[in-house]
Amino acid sequence: MAEVSNELMYELLKKIHQRMDRLENGLGEVKHEIVAIRLQAMSTQTDINNIYSVTARIDDRLDRIERRLELHELAEAQKPYQPE
Numbered sequence: 001m002a003e004v005s006n007e008l009m010y011e012l013l014k015k016i017h018q019r020m021d022r023l024e025n026g027l028g029e030v031k032h033e034i035v036a037i038r039l040q041a042m043s044t045q046t047d048i049n050n051i052y053s054v055t056a057r058i059d060d061r062l063d064r065i066e067r068r069l070e071l072h073e074l075a076e077a078q079k080p081y082q083p084e
Contacts, residue, residue: 065071
């Protein structure tokens with residue numbers, strides 16, 4: 001078995017230190033990617049909320065139009081059309 005010397009321990013510690021540096025760099029990149037994904041998710045949620053808002057305004061406008069034209073009876077349940 002090889003004898004353990006100070007030089008051997010020093011080389012081993014240098015290699016461990018290099019590997020830890022690479023791990024820290026990789027972890028930093030992963031953190032940046034997670035932040036980017038989080039920002040993208042927030043942007044998507046904002047877009048969805050805007051779509052809901054526009055859809056609600058359109059629905060309100062359509063309700064007003066139907067009331068003005070007295071089309072509310074079309075919204076009531078009716079018999080399905082059956083040709084003879």
